[in-house]
Amino acid sequence: MNYATQMEAARKGIITREMETVARKEMVDPAKLRELIAEGRVVIPANKNHASLDPCGIGQGLRTKINVNLGVSRDCCNIGMELEKARLAIELKADAIMDLSCYGRTEEFRRRLIEMSPAAVGTVPVYDAVGFYGKELKEISAEEFLGVVEKHAQDGVDFMTIHAGINRETAARFKKNPRLTNIVSRGGSLLFAWMELNGRENPFYEYFDELLEICRKYDVTISLGDACRPGSVKDATDASQIQELIVLGELTKRAWEKDVQVMIEGPGHMPLNEIIPNMLLEKKLCHGAPFYVLGPLVTDVAPGYDHITSAIGGAIAAASGADFLCYVTPAEHLRLPTLEDMKEGIIASRIAAHAADIAKGVPGARQWDDKMSEARRNLDWQKMFELALDPEKARRYRAESQPESEDTCTMCGKMCAVRNMNRVLSGAGPDG
Amino acid sequence: MNYATQMEAARKGIITREMETVARKEMVDPAKLRELIAEGRVVIPANKNHASLDPCGIGQGLRTKINVNLGVSRDCCNIGMELEKARLAIELKADAIMDLSCYGRTEEFRRRLIEMSPAAVGTVPVYDAVGFYGKELKEISAEEFLGVVEKHAQDGVDFMTIHAGINRETAARFKKNPRLTNIVSRGGSLLFAWMELNGRENPFYEYFDELLEICRKYDVTISLGDACRPGSVKDATDASQIQELIVLGELTKRAWEKDVQVMIEGPGHMPLNEIIPNMLLEKKLCHGAPFYVLGPLVTDVAPGYDHITSAIGGAIAAASGADFLCYVTPAEHLRLPTLEDMKEGIIASRIAAHAADIAKGVPGARQWDDKMSEARRNLDWQKMFELALDPEKARRYRAESQPESEDTCTMCGKMCAVRNMNRVLSGAGPDG
Numbered sequence: 102m103n104y105a106t107q108m109e110a111a112r113k114g115i116i117t118r119e120m121e122t123v124a125r126k127e128m129v130d131p132a133k134l135r136e137l138i139a140e141g142r143v144v145i146p147a148n149k150n151h152a153s154l155d156p157c158g159i160g161q162g163l164r165t166k167i168n169v170n171l172g173v174s175r176d177c178c179n180i181g182m183e184l185e186k187a188r189l190a191i192e193l194k195a196d197a198i199m200d201l202s203c204y205g206r207t208e209e210f211r212r213r214l215i216e217m218s219p220a221a222v223g224t225v226p227v228y229d230a231v232g233f234y235g236k237e238l239k240e241i242s243a244e245e246f247l248g249v250v251e252k253h254a255q256d257g258v259d260f261m262t263i264h265a266g267i268n269r270e271t272a273a274r275f276k277k278n279p280r281l282t283n284i285v286s287r288g289g290s291l292l293f294a295w296m297e298l299n300g301r302e303n304p305f306y307e308y309f310d311e312l313l314e315i316c317r318k319y320d321v322t323i324s325l326g327d328a329c330r331p332g333s334v335k336d337a338t339d340a341s342q343i344q345e346l347i348v349l350g351e352l353t354k355r356a357w358e359k360d361v362q363v364m365i366e367g368p369g370h371m372p373l374n375e376i377i378p379n380m381l382l383e384k385k386l387c388h389g390a391p392f393y394v395l396g397p398l399v400t401d402v403a404p405g406y407d408h409i410t411s412a413i414g415g416a417i418a419a420a421s422g423a424d425f426l427c428y429v430t431p432a433e434h435l436r437l438p439t440l441e442d443m444k445e446g447i448i449a450s451r452i453a454a455h456a457a458d459i460a461k462g463v464p465g466a467r468q469w470d471d472k473m474s475e476a477r478r479n480l481d482w483q484k485m486f487e488l489a490l491d492p493e494k495a496r497r498y499r500a501e502s503q504p505e506s507e508d509t510c511t512m513c514g515k516m517c518a519v520r521n522m523n524r525v526l527s528g529a530g531p532d533g
Numbered sequence: 534m535n536y537a538t539q540m541e542a543a544r545k546g547i548i549t550r551e552m553e554t555v556a557r558k559e560m561v562d563p564a565k566l567r568e569l570i571a572e573g574r575v576v577i578p579a580n581k582n583h584a585s586l587d588p589c590g591i592g593q594g595l596r597t598k599i600n601v602n603l604g605v606s607r608d609c610c611n612i613g614m615e616l617e618k619a620r621l622a623i624e625l626k627a628d629a630i631m632d633l634s635c636y637g638r639t640e641e642f643r644r645r646l647i648e649m650s651p652a653a654v655g656t657v658p659v660y661d662a663v664g665f666y667g668k669e670l671k672e673i674s675a676e677e678f679l680g681v682v683e684k685h686a687q688d689g690v691d692f693m694t695i696h697a698g699i700n701r702e703t704a705a706r707f708k709k710n711p712r713l714t715n716i717v718s719r720g721g722s723l724l725f726a727w728m729e730l731n732g733r734e735n736p737f738y739e740y741f742d743e744l745l746e747i748c749r750k751y752d753v754t755i756s757l758g759d760a761c762r763p764g765s766v767k768d769a770t771d772a773s774q775i776q777e778l779i780v781l782g783e784l785t786k787r788a789w790e791k792d793v794q795v796m797i798e799g800p801g802h803m804p805l806n807e808i809i810p811n812m813l814l815e816k817k818l819c820h821g822a823p824f825y826v827l828g829p830l831v832t833d834v835a836p837g838y839d840h841i842t843s844a845i846g847g848a849i850a851a852a853s854g855a856d857f858l859c860y861v862t863p864a865e866h867l868r869l870p871t872l873e874d875m876k877e878g879i880i881a882s883r884i885a886a887h888a889a890d891i892a893k894g895v896p897g898a899r900q901w902d903d904k905m906s907e908a909r910r911n912l913d914w915q916k917m918f919e920l921a922l923d924p925e926k927a928r929r930y931r932a933e934s935q936p937e938s939e940d941t942c943t944m945c946g947k948m949c950a951v952r953n954m955n956r957v958l959s960g961a962g963p964d965g
Contacts, residue, residue: 176936176943203948228948281903282910283954290950294957332951333906334891334899370906372899373852374892399848399888401902401909404917405926409844409884416831416845420805434909434917435927436934437943452841456831459766460806467766467804470833471713474765474802477833477866478714485836485866494837495867502868504608511608511869516635516660518722519764522715525726 106320107145109360111138119145123158128464137161141353142389144362146197146221146322150257155219157196159364160391164463165419165454168223168393168427169195169447172202173210177437180210187214189440193447195428197221197260203228211256221259223324226250227288238295243304251315260322262366263312264288265305265352266345267328272296275329278340282332285369289328309352313359322362324393325349330369333401337371338379343386350386357388364391364425367418371397376414380422393425394418398433407433408449415450419457426450448491455490480508480519538752539577541792543570551577555590560896569593573785574821576794578629578653578754582689587651589628591796592823596895597851597886600655600825600859601627601879604634605642609869612642619646621872625879627860629653629692635660643688653691655756658682659720670727675736683747692754694798695744696720697737697784698777699760704728707761710772714764717801721760741784745791754794756825757781762801765833769803770811775818782818789820796823796857799850803829808846812854825857826850830865839865840881847882851889858882880923887922912940912951 104110110117116131120138123145124131137143143160159166169190171183183202190198198220200211207229215222226249230241233249253261267275267289275284275293284290292303305312316323327349329341336342349365356363365387368379376397383392397414398407411429419426430438430446438446458466469488476484482499489495502511509517536542542549548563552570555577556563569575575592591598601622603615615634622630630652634642639661647654658681662673665681685693699707699721707716707725716722724735737744748755759781761773768774781797788795797819800811808829815824829846830839843861851858862870862878870878890898901920908916914931921927934943941949 174943175946176934204946281906283951283958285950285954287945287948287950290953290957291948294953297957332909334902335906372891373848373888400884400891401905402887402920403880403884403922405921405923405930406880406884409841409881410888412841413845413848413885413888416805417849431926432930432944435930435942435944436936448835448838449841452832452835452838453845455834456805456842456845459804459832470766473833474713474767477764488834489837490835491837494863498837498864498867502608504868510867511606512864512867513719514607514636516719516723518717518719519714521722521726522717525722525729526715 105317106360106362107138107147108141108357108362111135112360119147119156122156127158127163129162134158140389141357141363142391144322144364144391146259146362148254148257148259148319148321150255150319151215151222151259153216153219154221154259157221159425161389161424163424164466165457166196166425167447167450167454168197168199168425169443170199170201170427172200173205173207174202174437175204178205180206180213183210184213184217186440186443187218189443190447191218191220193444194451195220195447197223199223201225201228204232207232211253211258215257222257223260223262224253224258225262225288226253227264227291238291239298243308246304247308247311247315250312254315254319254321258321260324260364262288262324262326263305264292264326264328265303265309266325266348267292268303268306268348269296271329271341271345271348274344275341280336280339280341282336284328285332286326286328286330288326292328309355313356313361316361317359322364323356324364324366325352327366327369330367330395332370334370334372337368338375342368343382346383346386350388353387353390364393367392367394367423368397369395370401371399371414373399373414373417376417377421380418384422391424392422393427394423395427396429398429404434405431407431408446412449412453415453416456419454420460426454451490478519537749538792538794539570539579540573540789540794543567544792551579551588554588559590559595561594566590572821573789573795574823576754576796576823578655578691578794580686580689580691580751580753582687582751583647583654583691585648585651586653586691589653591857593821593856595856596898597889598628598857599879599882599886600629600631600857601875602631602633602859604632605637605639606634606869607636610637612638612645615642616645616649618872618875619650621875622879623650623652625876626883627652627879629655631655633657633660636664639664643685643690647689654689655692655694656685656690657694657720658685659696659723670723671730675740678736679740679743679747682744686747686751686753690753692756692796694720694756694758695737696724696758696760697735697741698757698780699724700735700738700780701728703761703773703777703780706776707773712768712771712773714768716760717764718758718760718762720758724760741787745788745793748793749791754796755788756796756798757784759798759801762799762827764802766802766804769800770807774800775814778815778818782820785819785822796825799824799826799855800829801827802833803831803846805831805846805849808849809853812850816854823856824854825859826855827859828861830861836866837863839863840878844881844885847885848888851886852892858886883922910951
């Protein structure tokens with residue numbers, strides 16, 4: 102193999118097996134895809150050690166992808182349960198799974214997840230660092246942080262969130278411009294704390310070149326974390342957020358010099374009218390790198406329904422530049438999600454992603470809707486169920502309420518507009 | 534009383550009791566509100582016979598309102614159950630209730646609903662016509678259709694959907710430009726059928742002046758129905774839809790000549806990227822009249838989740854011109870909603886409306902979010918629950934999963950970014 106990463110291959114004019122797979126799935130021209138990867142506008146997170154991977158592309162012109170978070174933690178350290186969540190995520194067509202494990206047998210879980218997952222697997226090494234070394238955060242050295250990255254890379258992790266943008270400069274900007282909700286990124290807050298406690302530069306920023314060597318070696322895609330993603334609509338698009346984005350744009354260029362693939366992580370809580378400008382900002386400041394957003398959540402007041410607040414923001418974001426949506430469940434801001442919450446979150450994210458794909462004309466997207474609407478016009482209920490995003494729920498809902506006329510539903514009964522129109526347009530009366 | 538309608542009063546320079554109430558609730562200047570009502574940009578649906586009404590304004594510069602549908606039908610003809618739905622709607626802060634009754638003791642239900650409802654009550658008289666006269670649709674005369682309108686007006690209905698835009702011209706345009714899902718508006722399909730069966734002009738269009746006399750007499754706000762609202766994303770923004778909108782704009786001017794208040798009803802299923810242009814089209818073609826939308830649903834493929842597909846579309850619509858959102862429940866396209874479905878639908882609509890209100894800077898909107906985020910930063914769980922859109926669900930979710938540290942939640946436990954930041958910024962270590 103005469104290339105280290107998908108990006109290097111693309112730049113050398115090589116269309117890899119992974120590119121061919123992605124091009125086929127996305128119905129795009131492999132040569133065009135190769136070009137977008139060479140330019141950094143598309144990534145294929147594909148660690149050389151992730152044998153079970155079914156490669157998936159993220160970025161310009163491709164279907165919007167969704168990510169599911171899970172992992173073992175102090176409050177939920179059952180490996181079997183987390184693997185069950187992973188199976189559900191794959192069954193419900195998640196494109197990627199982030200293992201946010203931070204406590205317990207994280208290594209065992211990570212390896213088993215990678216072994217079974219055709220979806221790309223991501224991690225946040227800083228979460229794992231405290232447990233891995235059994236030390237206080239303050240005591241972990243820069244070399245040790247990089248050691249965790251290398252460990253995850255060896256295990257086959259396809260992409261890693263690296264909060265390298267919260268450097269001294271960004272931290273100073275944050276202190277100078279107070280926010281309502283400070284830093285709400287878990288990894289970001291840990292690195293900020295580490296810097297404050299040690300009076301030193303962010304290790305991922307200081308040793309970014311060393312980090313790039315590891316990522317290049319295994320072809321790990323860096324997902325540049327946004328420590329300063331707004332935690333409230335009030336904090337959106339503020340000095341800290343944009344300062345960090347500028348730094349992430351600079352780091353993106355440095356990664357690309359080493360042929361390392363990069364995504365940028367983004368907000369967060371954000372008023373609806375600020376989403377489109379933020380997509381432009383990311384694409385400009387980060388030179389077209391794929392944008393991976395958490396939400397955006399368009400209001401702060403709906404705990405229990407943040408799968409909906411984020412579906413609204415995510416759909417708008419993806420229609421105007423975001424390429425990858427991190428799912429948000431109804432449990433956000435309240436507790437770890439259950440399997441049922443996960444399902445709700447995945448479906449809501451898939452709706453947002455698909456709505457965006459229709460809007461941006463992704464090949465094949467609207468055909469699904471057209472088939473569904475044809476089935477609706479024909480009152481072909483079996484076909485409607487088969488085509489539904491969630492066939493089980495659609496079937497169950499209809500079964501719970503039997504209509505008087507078999508071809509209609511109880512919403513309108515014999516007044517069903519579809520039925521009446523079919524009759525009238527075929528020359529019969531409205532009611533048979 | 535020297536005026537017939539709120540619009541006439543406004544044009545005569547009178548600030549009515551209803552205007553004062555609305556101005557106070559909306560934190561806007563009564564004189565400015567009067568001006569907007571005189572121009573037709575705001576309506577206050579307030580039938581003179583609706584004694585229990587707490588008046589509510591709909592239109593430019595005001596909080597986005599939401600409507601809940603219910604009513605007795607062949608498949609659900611229990612008056613008690615429908616009144617219970619009305620109570621739930623009011624408890625969950627619906628701004629208006631549409632009684633879509635079409636079978637059984639519709640008159641009794643309508644009267645009881647109006648008697649108990651502080652929210653504005655709307656109806657679709659054409660639904661009631663068949664049952665009221667006990668005749669086949671074809672046999673109902675134009676005079677009889679108007680008779681139902683007068684009956685509803687006497688009973689105190691505040692606004693009525695009148696499908697006057699599906700006239701011969703619009704029907705011809707529809708036949709000339711085939712659609713995937715034809716006409717999916719229930720009332721629209723009935724009027725189209727009536728016209729086809731009788732070979733006559735739409736009675737509401739032909740006798741629009743007579744209709745206006747009734748509406749003027751009781752101050753019924755006309756909600757001009759969109760028979761050609763798209764029933765699939767493919768049919769959105771097509772010739773039929775826009776043709777009808779042009780006619781609705783002409784009818785709006787005729788209504789305003791008689792001081793009759795008007796809203797315009799809108800889509801429907803619609804790709805996300807077509808929503809903003811459609812809001813502009815309505816505001817231009819209908820001269821700034823308030824826009825009342827059903828959805829828009831941004832994809833056809835998610836039966837069981839159309840409260841989410843419509844929350845996405847509704848938020849974008851309301852942020853860019855729509856003034857009034859009709860709720861959509863998870864039961865849409867499948868069956869009549871249960872009480873639980875209704876709640877889901879109302880909450881989703883309220884999220885969409887509030888997200889839009891933040892975006893368009895409606896007075897007081899973002900303060901709610903700021904208070905919530907302040908409580909979050911302070912890890913003040915009681916305050917968070919009190920401020921939540923649905924306090925019960927938020928409390929229940931957290932209670933179901935007790936965290937190790939009382940001030941955090943099980944999502945991050947001791948790694949809680951908010952907790953760590955509060956500690957670090959106050960000079961302590963990240964973990965206590």
